[in-house]
Amino acid sequence: MTTTTRQPLNGVDTPTLFATLDAVKASPELAKFQFRAANRWVSGTHNRTTIRGFFGAGQEDSTRTEDFVYDADHPAVLVGTGNGPTPVEFLLHAIAACLTAGIVNVAAARGVTLREVRSTVEGDIDLLGILGLSKEVRNGYQGIAVKFEISGDAPDDVLRGLVEQSRARSAVYDVMTNGVPVSIDVRTS
Amino acid sequence: MTTTTRQPLNGVDTPTLFATLDAVKASPELAKFQFRAANRWVSGTHNRTTIRGFFGAGQEDSTRTEDFVYDADHPAVLVGTGNGPTPVEFLLHAIAACLTAGIVNVAAARGVTLREVRSTVEGDIDLLGILGLSKEVRNGYQGIAVKFEISGDAPDDVLRGLVEQSRARSAVYDVMTNGVPVSIDVRTS
Numbered sequence: 001m002t003t004t005t006r007q008p009l010n011g012v013d014t015p016t017l018f019a020t021l022d023a024v025k026a027s028p029e030l031a032k033f034q035f036r037a038a039n040r041w042v043s044g045t046h047n048r049t050t051i052r053g054f055f056g057a058g059q060e061d062s063t064r065t066e067d068f069v070y071d072a073d074h075p076a077v078l079v080g081t082g083n084g085p086t087p088v089e090f091l092l093h094a095i096a097a098c099l100t101a102g103i104v105n106v107a108a109a110r111g112v113t114l115r116e117v118r119s120t121v122e123g124d125i126d127l128l129g130i131l132g133l134s135k136e137v138r139n140g141y142q143g144i145a146v147k148f149e150i151s152g153d154a155p156d157d158v159l160r161g162l163v164e165q166s167r168a169r170s171a172v173y174d175v176m177t178n179g180v181p182v183s184i185d186v187r188t189s
Numbered sequence: 190m191t192t193t194t195r196q197p198l199n200g201v202d203t204p205t206l207f208a209t210l211d212a213v214k215a216s217p218e219l220a221k222f223q224f225r226a227a228n229r230w231v232s233g234t235h236n237r238t239t240i241r242g243f244f245g246a247g248q249e250d251s252t253r254t255e256d257f258v259y260d261a262d263h264p265a266v267l268v269g270t271g272n273g274p275t276p277v278e279f280l281l282h283a284i285a286a287c288l289t290a291g292i293v294n295v296a297a298a299r300g301v302t303l304r305e306v307r308s309t310v311e312g313d314i315d316l317l318g319i320l321g322l323s324k325e326v327r328n329g330y331q332g333i334a335v336k337f338e339i340s341g342d343a344p345d346d347v348l349r350g351l352v353e354q355s356r357a358r359s360a361v362y363d364v365m366t367n368g369v370p371v372s373i374d375v376r377t378s
Binding site: 010011012013016017020021024025028031032033034035036037038039040041042043044045046047049051054056057061063064068070072073074075076077078079080081082084085086087088089090091092093094095096097098099100101102103104105114116117118119120121122123124125126127128129130131132133134137138139140141142143144145146147148149150151152156159160163167169170171172173174175176177178179180181182183184185186187188189 | 199200201202205206209210213214217220221222223224225226227228229230231232233234235236238240243245246250252253257259261262263264265266267268269270271273274275276277278279280281282283284285286287288289290292293294303305306307308309310311312313314315316317318319320321322323326327328329330331332333334335336337338339340341345348349352356358359360361362363364365366367368369370371372373374375376377378
């Protein structure tokens with residue numbers, strides 16, 4: 001790889017990306033991050049999450065000046081009020097977004113100019129599990145299918161290699177395929 | 190359990206909830222759902238997901254009349270442009286929202302009046318994994334901690350039981366703790 005690939009590309013500040021990698025290599029504790037969300041019940045299955053603060057690179061973030069706010073709900077057919085997508089649909093958003101961001105970063109690092117990255121995600125779920133009507137059916141998705149359409153200034157195998165490298169380094173793909181320990185603490189009043 | 194518990198409660202149409210359970214019990218194929226999302230790259234790590242259509246209860250949904258649209262991005266400290274939360278933060282939203290909706294449904298079914306349900310979610314992640322700087326560190330969260338504060342018209346053990354039943358039937362908790370098969374298909378041009 002030559003230094004000519006280390007130019008800003010695809011909207012990615014590639015020189016800063018490599019400088020960040022070097023900085024973390026020198027001080028691995030900078031890599032410890034904590035992300036956070038706060039949720040409150042609104043009514044029925046409708047609830048609202050606020051996302052803002054996080055810790056990373058050795059300090060609390062101060063760049064976010066406003067909350068990100070997201071509603072979730074069940075649709076009418078599941079006796080909800082449809083004031084937002086279902087929680088499981090946000091999982092589909094998360095994996096598409098994570099893989100796409102990775103594809104674009106990897107492309108910038110490899111000097112590949114992208115024109116378009118689109119994806120669709122489908123998640124199949126049999127609600128007999130969560131409805132308590134079958135012990136054989138799991139609660140969650142039985143499978144998730146992601147389909148990418150990528151257009152860029154590189155041959156087919158190079159473009160496919162971007163997706164593969166993104167998958168191999170995706171935080172959401174790891175969580176969703178391998179699982180993660182989740183603790184639940186309750187305080188009542 | 191007496192029929193007096195089958196009144197609308199906490200904003201949940203409990204009679205319809207039980208009628209829906211009965212309908213699915215009689216026709217289990219109604220429980221097959223497919224949720225979907227579509228994502229497109231904007232610039233750099235910024236991308237946008239659209240959520241609307243889904244299949245369930247034997248037909249395509251027609252109740253959603255507008256798209257739900259969500260941006261995701263990496264923050265500046267990770268060389269993004271901060272136009273949305275990171276993809277992994279949407280996982281925290283998803284689990285809080287799913288557990289909360291479940292708590293409220295279970296409370297309605299059990300005749301428990303809720304006053305407040307709040308939660309915070311923290312996800313710890315060491316980016317040495319996704320940055321490719323350590324083979325020992327996983328890409329995803331190392332652990333997720335959910336903390337609920339629940340206030341309602343029932344003793345402590347009954348309120349805790351709502352959370353436990355919600356956890357036991359949560360689609361997002363299942364996906365995030367047990368993982369799910371994810372296929373990735375690529376078309377290039």
